[in-house]
Amino acid sequence: MAKRKRVLKWQRDPEGMRLRILEAAKQEFSAHGIGGARVDRIAQEAGANKRMLYYHVGNKEDLYLAVLEGAYEKIRAEERELDLEHLAPPEAIERLIDFTWNYFIKNPEFLALLNTENLAKAKNLKRSTKVKSMHSPFVEMIRDVVRRGVASGDFRVAVDPVQLYISIAALGFFYLSNSATLSVIFGRDLLAKEARDERLQHMVALVLAALTGKPMPSFAKDKAPKLRSAAHHTA
């Protein structure tokens, strides 16, 4: 195939085109929000004509929703890969924190998209039957881990898994999502590798200390000089 007789001005690639459009849209929406996103810029970035956006996906709103749904699909898919059942409760929690943290680091557009969607009071998410049907496996996973932890004596208390899930997400999300302003306020680069490692360690220490009651070995002191990067990088 692809036996081009002459010089082809362009070649067909509907699937590829659609993907490039969605990728470009993801970048655009996550970089500028809904109101700041420019349809023309998406087209240009996708190496497409503006007409293609409407042909393959739809108008700006459809485009945004497709991006949002794609973002949720992706994280849900990765979440399913993680199985915490086979780990001892403390390790399971550490793994969960590590995964969440690294997912956020690797997918900064996801953070921005969530913020953007919340600015819109989740009005698009509410319309999306697709996203609403994608349940996160984490709540049940955490419920199980906590149950096991309490039974084994590793954990002292039965936390509400939803609260714990939100807290774990929060500790990483806020740090990363607001790293720009926080870096200015504190006068340090929170995204530097050292700072990120320190943050991960702090989060793990905080949550595990609360759950197990045992002080974490590596609970960071005031301005810890040098910290090994976390052990397991799962994602």
Added chain:
Amino acid sequence: MAKRKRVLKWQRDPEGMRLRILEAAKQEFSAHGIGGARVDRIAQEAGANKRMLYYHVGNKEDLYLAVLEGAYEKIRAEERELDLEHLAPPEAIERLIDFTWNYFIKNPEFLALLNTENLAKAKNLKRSTKVKSMHSPFVEMIRDVVRRGVASGDFRVAVDPVQLYISIAALGFFYLSNSATLSVIFGRDLLAKEARDERLQHMVALVLAALTGKPMPSFAKDKAPKLRSAAHHTA
């Protein structure tokens, strides 16, 4: 005064006008972000002619920066009111969490503005000498509290005050800022009074348990039936 001879079409009120403009701008920017904000809407909401915005404050960008600076001024002012020095370390931490939480609840535009500014990679904040000169008193306050806590034996570990500050902010900020999407995902209204109270209790329990090593009395169990609302509402 105000002995209007005839029917006055309008009256002068430069200061009041400026305030109304800034208030309207705050609402607009926090509701729609930078790109989504509409200058005409700000004018209308402020009961002003569009020209007034440029006359009293400046263009859209100036308007946004003024709003951002005002937001930081306000929280810094309230932060200064809080003195943690006179409280026992655990109470000081609880008070800090309570204050932060309630400030966020009472000032939802602040959360939105921070998100918006981070979407812009803090480029406006960086230009603002005003904001950069407004140091938060919290880091030093926390440093002191932690020191005292370790000395008294209340706390087991010396946490980096910056990490702790970020964590405390994170636990509340993420929950509230993302309450719209999270409510959809979890199928519960996270802003309902009960849910908010439960969240505050969880945050306090989590942080204090990690610091003191003692399990909190009220560490919420899986779906706690009814929880007393938190004891001290400071702010």
Added chain:
DNA sequence: GGACAAATTAACCCGTTGGATAAATACTGT
């Protein structure tokens, strides 16, 4: 009671933007 500046309004300008239309070009099956 008028002059002069400050405050406010009304009207308009013009580049941008989301979206639409129609024509051109490439691929597919027969």
Added chain:
DNA sequence: ACAGTATTTATCCAACGGGTTAATTTGTCC
């Protein structure tokens, strides 16, 4: 090789949006 359809390009446009210009009104100081 040809018809028919799928895909892409080239324009167009009406509404919108930020910003400006000029005229109008109000307060204040002599």
